[in-house]
Amino acid sequence: GAALFWTGFHEFNEMRFLNRYLKEDMVFVDVGANQGEFALFAAKRLHKGSVLAFEPMSMFFDRLVSNVALNGFENVKCLLLGLSDRAAKAQIYFNATNPLNHEGLGSLYPVDMHDGSTELISLVTLDAVVEEQGLRKVDFIKIDVEGAEWAALRGAEQVLRKYRPTLMVELNHETAA
Numbered sequence: 001g002a003a004l005f006w007t008g009f010h011e012f013n014e015m016r017f018l019n020r021y022l023k024e025d026m027v028f029v030d031v032g033a034n035q036g037e038f039a040l041f042a043a044k045r046l047h048k049g050s051v052l053a054f055e056p057m058s059m060f061f062d063r064l065v066s067n068v069a070l071n072g073f074e075n076v077k078c079l080l081l082g083l084s085d086r087a088a089k090a091q092i093y094f095n096a097t098n099p100l101n102h103e104g105l106g107s108l109y110p111v112d113m114h115d116g117s118t119e120l121i122s123l124v125t126l127d128a129v130v131e132e133q134g135l136r137k138v139d140f141i142k143i144d145v146e147g148a149e150w151a152a153l154r155g156a157e158q159v160l161r162k163y164r165p166t167l168m169v170e171l172n173h174e175t176a177a
Contacts, residue, residue: 011038022042024045028046028050029051030051031145031152032145034055036063036076039064039068040068043071044071047075049075051075052077052135053078054079056080056081057119058080079129081121081129082145083143083145084123084151087123087125087128088122090120090123092106094106106118106146108145108147127159130159137163140167141165141168143170
């Protein structure tokens with residue numbers, strides 16, 4: 001949050017790219033929205049489009065919803081859900097030794113840096129949500145879910161085939177399998 005407060009961005013290069021790439025009528029899907037940096041950035045540029053923001057951890061979801069409201073965005077739909085390759089319930093893990101260290105890095109996988117369970121979350125597929133929401137297109141998907149990226153992509157197979165969206169996916173050594 002401090003980087004956002006002081007500079008307005010945490011992911012500067014990614015925001016520069018999005019600023020040039022996004023068109024006002026696009027549909028942007030933010031998977032692992034956290035407190036909403038990407039969702040808010042996209043919402044400001046998508047005057048005729050929309051943002052679908054997924055955040056499964058209740059603490060960050062509450063911040064996301066608050067940030068969307070504080071900015072007055074009506075084109076953002078926030079969902080308290082994680083994405084995977086099937087509907088399920090799962091424990092999400094965080095750094096129990098130092099919970100303030102990398103506070104946004106909750107993971108479905110208990111590894112050295114994620115060794116404490118924080119809450120039971122709900123998982124769904126993007127394919128199911130896009131159908132349920134009646135979306136006619138998906139233009140861009142940003143995924144940052146600390147090791148669960150492949151499962152989220154497998155659960156978006158129909159969306160990927162039908163709409164061929166641009167993907168921005170973060171992978172890291174600690175949690176990518």
